[in-house]
Amino acid sequence: xxxxxxxxxxxxxxxxxGVLQAAPITGAVVIANDGALDASIGAAALKDIYTGKxxxxxxxxxxxxxxxxxxxxxxxxxxxxxDASQFKTFWQRMVFSGRGQQPKKADDVAALVxxxxxxxxxxxxxxxxxxLKGVKVIEVK
Amino acid sequence: MKDKMMPPLAPLLLLASLAATTGLPxxxxxxxxxxxxxxxxxxxxxxxxxxxxxxxxxxLGESSHGSFKFTEAGLNxxxxxxxxxxxxxxxxxxxVGPAGEYDVVLDYGIVEYTLNDWFGVRAGRLRRPEGxxxxxxxxxxxxxxxxxxxxxxxxRWRDFYVSVDGGExxxxxxxxxxxxxxxxxxxxxxxxxxxxxxxxxxxxxxxFSQLVxxxxxxxxxxxxxxxxxxxxxxxxxxxxxxxxxxxxxxxxRQSKGSPFTRHYSLEYFRNAWTFQAEYLRFRIxxxxxxxxxxxxxxxxxxxxxxxxxxxxxxKRFEVGGYYTEYYGNVHDRQGKLLPFPSDAAQKDTALxxxxxxxxxxxxxxxxxxxxxxxxLLDTINNPVRRGGDWSMLAVKSTxxx
Numbered sequence: 178x179x180x181x182x183x184x185x186x187x188x189x190x191x192x193x194x195g196v197l198q199a200a201p202i203t204g205a206v207v208i209a210n211d212g213a214l215d216a217s218i219g220a221a222a223l224k225d226i227y228t229g230k231x232x233x234x235x236x237x238x239x240x241x242x243x244x245x246x247x248x249x250x251x252x253x254x255x256x257x258x259x260d261a262s263q264f265k266t267f268w269q270r271m272v273f274s275g276r277g278q279q280p281k282k283a284d285d286v287a288a289l290v291x292x293x294x295x296x297x298x299x300x301x302x303x304x305x306x307x308x309l310k311g312v313k314v315i316e317v318k
Numbered sequence: 319m320k321d322k323m324m325p326p327l328a329p330l331l332l333l334a335s336l337a338a339t340t341g342l343p344x345x346x347x348x349x350x351x352x353x354x355x356x357x358x359x360x361x362x363x364x365x366x367x368x369x370x371x372x373x374x375x376x377x378l379g380e381s382s383h384g385s386f387k388f389t390e391a392g393l394n395x396x397x398x399x400x401x402x403x404x405x406x407x408x409x410x411x412x413x414v415g416p417a418g419e420y421d422v423v424l425d426y427g428i429v430e431y432t433l434n435d436w437f438g439v440r441a442g443r444l445r446r447p448e449g450x451x452x453x454x455x456x457x458x459x460x461x462x463x464x465x466x467x468x469x470x471x472x473x474r475w476r477d478f479y480v481s482v483d484g485g486e487x488x489x490x491x492x493x494x495x496x497x498x499x500x501x502x503x504x505x506x507x508x509x510x511x512x513x514x515x516x517x518x519x520x521x522x523x524x525x526f527s528q529l530v531x532x533x534x535x536x537x538x539x540x541x542x543x544x545x546x547x548x549x550x551x552x553x554x555x556x557x558x559x560x561x562x563x564x565x566x567x568x569x570x571r572q573s574k575g576s577p578f579t580r581h582y583s584l585e586y587f588r589n590a591w592t593f594q595a596e597y598l599r600f601r602i603x604x605x606x607x608x609x610x611x612x613x614x615x616x617x618x619x620x621x622x623x624x625x626x627x628x629x630x631x632x633k634r635f636e637v638g639g640y641y642t643e644y645y646g647n648v649h650d651r652q653g654k655l656l657p658f659p660s661d662a663a664q665k666d667t668a669l670x671x672x673x674x675x676x677x678x679x680x681x682x683x684x685x686x687x688x689x690x691x692x693x694l695l696d697t698i699n700n701p702v703r704r705g706g707d708w709s710m711l712a713v714k715s716t717x718x719x
Contacts, residue, residue, distance in 0.1 A: 228545075230490040230500065231435050237401025239357075246677075258549035262630045263587050269718070270460045272362050274445045274453035275406050275426040278396050279362055282677075 205252035205302045207315040208293055212238075213300075217316040220256075226300060227257035228267070229277050234298055242280035243301040245289045252302045363393035366458040368714035375691065375708060376699040378465075378473060379415030388714070389413045390456045392425060404430040412456060417474045417515035426481060434489075441485040447502045447541035448556040449581045449596055455480065462592075462628040462638040463670050464684040464712040468693050469622030469644025470598050474515025482506040482537055490545075497547040503540040508560070510534070520565060522698040527567035536561040539579075550587030555580075563602070571609030573616070577602040590630040592638075597623040599648070620646050636672040641665075646692045658703040664692035679717050686710040
């Protein structure tokens with residue numbers, strides 16, 4: 178009896194640890210160019226990328242954010258704290274003041290995945306059901 | 319001088335608007351060319367054309383008759399030739415009332431090295447960080463309004479206020495549970511122009527003596543942003559000190575002083591709302607010598623503040639408003655020392671509608687209700703100033719990529 182409770186307790190702890198460690202983004206996953214050094218990223222570090230505080234990966238490669246209008250707006254809000262319009266305005270301010278580079282835009286999911294696959298340093302939010310080819314899925318912790 | 323009815327850039331904007339509405343292909347949002355080291359060169363740009371008309375006075379141009387002298391255009395390029403390194407430059411031209419006259423200037427041109435998130439350096443011609451809007455004050459796509467609160471972001475002063483030649487250190491320091499602290503510390507030289515807004519203002523105010531020389535003062539300062547651990551909220555403070563700003567009139571009178579500026583800011587995004595609030599105060603003690611009259615001193619200490627709110631209705635429409643007050647002298651807010659008491663202050667209530675026709679073309683219309691003449695700063699074109707309210711309509715269209 179004691180061992181059953183112990184097993185249930187352990188299983189619960191593992192489950193809780195999994196929930197705490199991996200915080201999936203609503204309806205989206207994070208992908209990066211295949212050359213990305215890391216397979217996971219913290220939520221705070223991801224936000225720093227999307228808000229322009231982190232502009233280079235640890236190997237010195239510049240970060241390139243790729244975006245797809247409409248389909249991942251909720252996820253963008255979750256990651257950056259800004260809705261799509263605020264995000265666009267933020268990066269226009271960065272570009273036209275000389276402080277950053279504009280995120281690259283794709284017209285559809287397939288084009289977004291292809292853009293990330295072909296661009297060193299690229300990172301993007303894609304719908305969770307996207308067909309992913311030639312990119313690395315990044316776990317958000 | 320009457321404004322031209324069809325300014326040079328209007329046909330370009332007409333073309334852009336036609337293309338936007340008929341779906342004709344235009345230049346891509348980005349043009350990428352292979353750059354050194356295999357890095358692509360990113361190009362972006364914008365063209366803006368505005369129209370101002372006021373019920374009274376000439377403000378930011380001959381607005382009492384309607385003025386198209388409200389144009390801005392910029393083109394930039396950026397690429398990463400080496401790890402941690404970026405080169406970027408932007409050319410810019412503008413015409414706001416009598417200032418600018420479509421002179422093409424290097425708006426920024428930088429070499430940037432980022433060691434890590436905490437520390438980086440830039441050198442060259444920098445867009446100076448101060449408050450929420452100084453470094454993008456002539457970039458129409460970067461905000462809801464046509465006109466920023468002019469007491470704080472004077473559209474005629476950009477030659478003096480926007481850029482500095484020098485260097486800066488920048489970065490973001492994590493504060494863990496307290497959020498993060500972003501900083502930019504800069505030092506360099508300003509390049510005000512004799513045909514720029516500041517010089518023209520001096521010439522158009524008593525004693526109406528044309529400026530024949532203005533120096534390139536050294537300027538040091540910084541901008542700090544506390545990014546609170548609340549999504550969308552940040553607080554900022556900017557300080558800067560100009561060393562020995564000096565100008566000389568045709569009559570030989572020299573004014574010399576060192577302005578010190580304090581600027582406080584708050585910005586908060588919540589869902590589709592954007593709230594902003596700022597306060598600025600600067601002080602300059604001028605020593606005036608030469609030209610005949612005895613030496614004298616003149617203290618200028620204005621302050622200004624505003625509150626604003628904007629709401630994104632949907633993908634196409636955004637509405638917003640702000641209220642701002644400007645005082646030319648904190649020691650005489652009622653204008654008792656002035657020949658025209660209405661010059662003591664300018665209070666402005668603005669309501670704006672922004673329409674994003676496409677991802678690249680926007681259109682804005684804005685109504686101002688203004689009390690006071692504190693920001694007219696032009697006795698030549700406004701010889702009589704009365705109390706009471708007056709209005710201004712501002713319309714602007716921008717194509718960007």
